[in-house]
Amino acid sequence: MTTTTDEYDVIVIGGGPAGENAAAYAIAGSSRTAAIVEHELVGGECSYWACMPSKALLRPAEVLGSARAMPGVRGLVGVGRLDVPAVLRRRDAVTHNHDDSGQVSWAESVGIEVIRGAGSLGGERTVLVTRPDGPTRTLRARSAVVLATGSTAALPPVPGLAAALPWTSRDATNLREVPARVAIIGGGVVATECANWMLALGVRELTLLVRGDALLASAEPFAGELVTRSLREAGASVRFGARLQSVERENPEDTGIGRVHGGPVTLVVDGEPLVVDEVIVAAGRVPATASLGLAEAGVVATGSGHVATDEHLTVAGIAGQWLYAVGDVNGRAPLTHMGKYQARVCGDVVAARAEGRDLDGPRFTAHADHDQVPQVVFTDPEVASVGRTEGRARADGLDVETVEVPIAVAGSSLARDDFTGRAKLVIDRTTDTLVGATFAGTEVAELVHAATVAVVGAVPMDTLWHAVPSYPTVSEVWLRLLEARRG
Structure with a gap:
């Protein structure tokens, strides 16, 4: 039974980074009120x-690898393995032992009220909050409701898989x-990163079961090839074209997140156990839209369950411009940093509409989440990319040329003795601007932002010639790329 009703200017369902940013930007510098409804932990x-937690697990192995590649340091670290309990303690410190009080304090400090419970739409500008230990609470929004509930791990419909209580990414990171002995089903970002930290933490036998014919299939082919080679050298078995037919576990038991869920698991792959x-x-x-009550507000989700939006992040097909969706829930670019980007745009749009201002200017339109998306895969080697791959650009009808070189410069040779890597640019011939870039190599994550600026800013290639990289840094690869194009 509903017993209370409260009003806010802005109500956000979902307290992850996207939801936090949307609420903060929507009320910044104003007297407007905002509430975040979260059924788990604020911070998402x-x-x-x-x-x-995943990066906290990956970083120690990266540091150890760097030390072993450096004369004068190599002898100090020897051939021992990571101190697993210490790595896990640091991981737990990074996640504040799942205590979200700091996030709640931040929200309250900027004027956002945190409401615990599961939020769903109850009609126009109405949010219902349910908790197992209390009555349903009704919230009404004067200006906007923002959906920011994120996503959950998908479970393939393989016979016996669900009953075997497999780990998802939550178990693997925690x-x-x-x-x-571990089998990982998948060949994308989560699968490859997970494989890296599992091997580093001491998994004896690790098998990647990949349905397709490449790891990181949406990246440039050379990136997946480098990651595959590295995993195999580290002892992993990578099986492409794997057909998982059934799964059976002895004595499955819900032992808690991150603990082995029962006895041995038998997977039948291509007819073999x-x-x-x-x-x-x-x-x-x-x-995560199944329990959002979309139909109550007249929202028609896509076949995959996403909520479609326009470039202001307003939900499509809803009159009155009161409902928005940001982050994984809209399916535009399911990455934390892109969800936060969308949330900033959304918050500014909500604020402008609340104040009767026009939505003029680029800050009120989300476009970087289409063909200007940066991403880093923290494998060994790292894969950092932005924009379109060559294949994607050609499929989009662009007339492109490419430049591809090894990352072999003075800066990389000084960084570590075993530095390996490759870089590729995708250039639109018509505009002579960069539309994509990929770097795969040792610790290349920091290279991608320069490429992101060039892609978003549509910087002419002739202008990039005058962006001189500092010597001796790994960024010198930019000069090598431009020289290779010049011929």
Whole structure:
């Protein structure tokens, strides 16, 4: 039974980074009020189960690898393995042991009220908040409701898989024990990053079951090839074209996140059994929209469950410009930094409409989440990219040329003795501007922002010639790329 009704100017369902940013930007510098409705932890998937813990698990192995590649340091670290308990303690410190009080304090400090419970739409400008221990609470929004519920791990419909209680990414990032034998279903970002930290933490046998014929299939081919080679050299088995037919587990048991969920698991792959101690599903994600009450507000989700929006992040097909969707829930660019970008645009749009201002100027339109998206895959080697790949550009009908060179410059040779990598630019011949760039190599994550600026700013290639990289840095690869194009 509904017993209370409260009004706010802005109500956000979902307290992850996208939801936090949307609420903060919508009320910044004003007397408007905002509430965030969150049924788990404020800070969302990224803070506790995805970006932050995964990078905390990956970084120690990266540091150890760098030390072993440096004469004068190599002898100090020897051939020992990582101190797994210490790595996990640091991971837990990074996630604040799943205590979101700091995030709640931040929200309150900027004027956002945090409301605990599961939020759903109850009609126009109406949000219902339910909790198992209390009555339903009704909230009404004077200006806007923002959907920012993110996504959840997808589970392929393989016979026996669900009953086997496999690990998802949440278990893998919050592991409490390291299984000896692991199978990972998938070949994308989560699968490859997970494979890296599992091997570093001491998994004895690791098998990647990839349905397609490449890792990181949406990236430039050379990137996936480098990651595949590295994983195999580290001891992983990477099986392409794998057909998973069934899964069966002895004595499955919900032992808690990050603990082995029962006895050995037998996977039948291409007619042959594969026995492991734990199976990790990293086969994509689905938008968390099933319990949002979309029909109550007249929202028609896409076939995949996403909520379509216009370039102001307003939900399509809803009169009155009161409903918005940001982050994974709209399917435009399912990355934390792009969700935050959308949220900033959305918040500015909500504020402008609340104040009766025109939506003139680029700050009120989201476009970078189409063909200007940067991404880093924190594998060994790292893969950093922005914009279109060559294949995607040609499929889009662009007349492109490409430049591809090894990352072999003075800066890289000084960084570590075993530095490896490759870089590629995709250039639109018509405009003579960069539309895509990919860097795959040792610690190349920081290279991608320069490329992002060039893509978003449509900087002419002749102008880039005058952007001189500092010597000796890995960024010198920009000069090598431009020289290769010049011929």
